[in-house]
Amino acid sequence: MDRLLDLLLVLTIRSDFRHSTRAPRWYRASSDPRLGAALQSLHDNAAHPWTVPELAAISGLSRAAFARAFREVLGQAPMQYLxxxxxxxxxxxxxxxxxxxxxxxxxxxxxxxxxxxxxxxxxxxxxxxxxxxxxxxxxxx
The missing domain is CATH 1.10.10.60 (Homeodomain-like)
Structure with a gap:
């Protein structure tokens, strides 16, 4: 029963975020096709010695394009976010x-x-x- 309540809470929050202009930046970035995979990689393995070129490659972008998109969507540089x-x-x-x-x-x-x-x-x-x-x-x- 506890797990069901946890699941319902998560689904409710996700639904609210999808329809809200005030959703956290990280949530909006997670669905951005340019940044989602890199952001998921950072979250899944924070201990990895990430570099901007490596994250850019995961995203299929150049280093400069990735860094620019990341800053636009998340409001900070990738290494600062990490x-x-x-x-x-x-x-x-x-x-x-x-x-x-x-x-x-x-x-x-x-x-x-x-x-x-x-x-x-x-x-x-x-x-x-x-x-x-x-x-x-x-x-x-």
Whole structure:
């Protein structure tokens, strides 16, 4: 029964997004024939060391055409979007898992926990360990 309710919720949200001009950019981009496959690849494998030329090839576009279309539809450069997606996944891991920072770094595509921590700090203004502690403390309150 829970899975049925989850499915109904997802279908309702999708239906609303299809008919809404305020649907999130990533949702609109996922149905864009120029960007959908590349965006799906980013979402499916954030840890892969993606490059713009590789994503462009998935889309069947030149690097410049892909980068331009991506920025037009999503409002940011492909690598900026990838970093944001990786940070979203990292926050999910930090909230829900007891993975080490090295394991999270590996899972979201950073070569070292130091590179991951530096990017996380730049995006969130604090190190991932501090962020995890604060979030877990807030969840218990």
């Amino acid at each position: 970093t944001e997606w990786r940070m979203t996944l990292a926050r999910d891991h930090l909230r829900a898992d007891d993975l080490s920072l090295a394991q999270i770094a590996d899972a979201v595509g950073y070569g070292s926990p130091f590179a991951f921590a530096a990017t996380f700090r730049r995006h969130h203004g604090e190190p991932p360990g501090s962020w995890r502690h604060r979030e877990r403390k807030a969840a218990k309150a």
